[in-house]
Amino acid sequence: MAPIGKLYGHPRQPQTKAILSAAAISGLEIELLPFEFGVTNKLPEFIQKFPLAKIPAFEDNEGFKLIEGTAIARYVSALVPKAGLLGHNVKETAEIDQWVHFAESEIYVPASNIFAGMVAKYVPAFSEEQRKHYQERAERSLKFLDDYLASRPSGLLVNDSLTLADIALAAAVQRAGQTVCGAKERQETYRHVFAHFEKVTNDERIKHLFGEPGFVDEVLSFKAE
Numbered sequence: 149m150a151p152i153g154k155l156y157g158h159p160r161q162p163q164t165k166a167i168l169s170a171a172a173i174s175g176l177e178i179e180l181l182p183f184e185f186g187v188t189n190k191l192p193e194f195i196q197k198f199p200l201a202k203i204p205a206f207e208d209n210e211g212f213k214l215i216e217g218t219a220i221a222r223y224v225s226a227l228v229p230k231a232g233l234l235g236h237n238v239k240e241t242a243e244i245d246q247w248v249h250f251a252e253s254e255i256y257v258p259a260s261n262i263f264a265g266m267v268a269k270y271v272p273a274f275s276e277e278q279r280k281h282y283q284e285r286a287e288r289s290l291k292f293l294d295d296y297l298a299s300r301p302s303g304l305l306v307n308d309s310l311t312l313a314d315i316a317l318a319a320a321v322q323r324a325g326q327t328v329c330g331a332k333e334r335q336e337t338y339r340h341v342f343a344h345f346e347k348v349t350n351d352e353r354i355k356h357l358f359g360e361p362g363f364v365d366e367v368l369s370f371k372a373e
Contacts, residue, residue, distance in 0.1 A: 151179040152227070153208035155220075156194070158183055159357075162256060162319035163204050163217025169315045169354040170221050174228035178206075218248055218316070225312045233312045243306045247313035254289035256320035258282035262327045266368050276370040283367070286328045290338045293317075297340035303347050310351060318348040322361055330366040 152171075155178045157164035164180070171178045181188075188194060189201040198205045198215060206220045207213045214220045225233035235241045261282045265274030302308040305317065321341060325334060334342040349358040 149175070149177050151177045151209075152224075153206055153212075154179045154181055155204055155206050156181055156183050156188065156198075157204035157217075158185065160359075161204065161217075162316075162323065163221070165319045165357050166217060166221045166312070166315050167204060167206070167224055168357050170224045170233055170312055172353045172357065173233060173310060173315075173351075174224065174231040176224065176227060178224070218252065221312060221316070222248075232307075232309050233315075235306060235311060240306050240311075244311050244313040247305050248316040250289070250293075251313070251317040251320040255286060255293070255317070255324055258286040258289075259320070259323040259327045262286075262368060263323060266370070267327070279368075279370045283328055286324060290324065290329070290341055294338045294340045297344055303340075303344055305344075310348065314344070314348050315354070318345050318358065321345045322349075322358065325361055325363040327364070327368050330364055333367065334363065 155164065155167060157167070157180065159165075159180065168178060168180065183189075183203065185203070189198075189203060194205075195201055197207060197213060200215060202215055204217050204220055205213070205215050206223075214223055222234070225231070233244075235244050259282070261271070262279055265271040265278060271278075297303065297305075305311065305313045322345065325342070325345070329338060329342075345361075349355060349361075
């Protein structure tokens with residue numbers, strides 16, 4: 149099958165994983181172009197198409213363009229309705245949207261802020277107060293999520309098959325496992341959350357897109373420099 153379009157993004161970027169996973173489950177192919185941040189997105193031809201110079205960015209074969217990872221993933225999911233990634237009725241679709249936004253704003257954002265401040269060192273003067281704030285925010289959300297998943301016989305968020313919500317959550321939880329959840333938290337405190345992660349990321353259609361989880365043994369602790 150010929151690719152339906154081109155994607156500018158980084159393979160380790162959660163949004164890129166979600167977009168490519170949605171395509172794989174739908175039986176579609178998207179060409180992931182080589183990308184070097186700070187280089188590719190500064191090229192005149194890239195800026196002409198995408199003036200904000202952000203990734204992920206998508207262009208289909210007819211020149212239709214989209215930015216923002218969630219919008220691209222949702223568009224790709226909608227191309228093959230029978231794949232069920234957006235559910236089977238309007239209520240399921242609403243639930244999927246709810247969990248996609250929850251995963252991004254309540255789990256990925258706080259975990260990613262800790263990663264940026266403590267691992268990637270992108271945030272100058274990142275403090276223990278900031279780490280504690282994001283840690284507590286993530287813990288509150290993970291507890292809510294774990295309680296919900298404990299009530300789900302399928303172990304999935306909305307119905308008995310993978311949806312975009314499950315994919316987005318797995319991508320967000322991967323970052324949580326790299327920052328705010330050590331081995332003890334993954335095995336005990338949030339075991340339903342990480343059972344969900346294993347279920348989603350072991351799907352043979354998308355397993356290669358998630359790669360090694362890169363989880364930490366212990367919750368990241370602050371070390372002043």
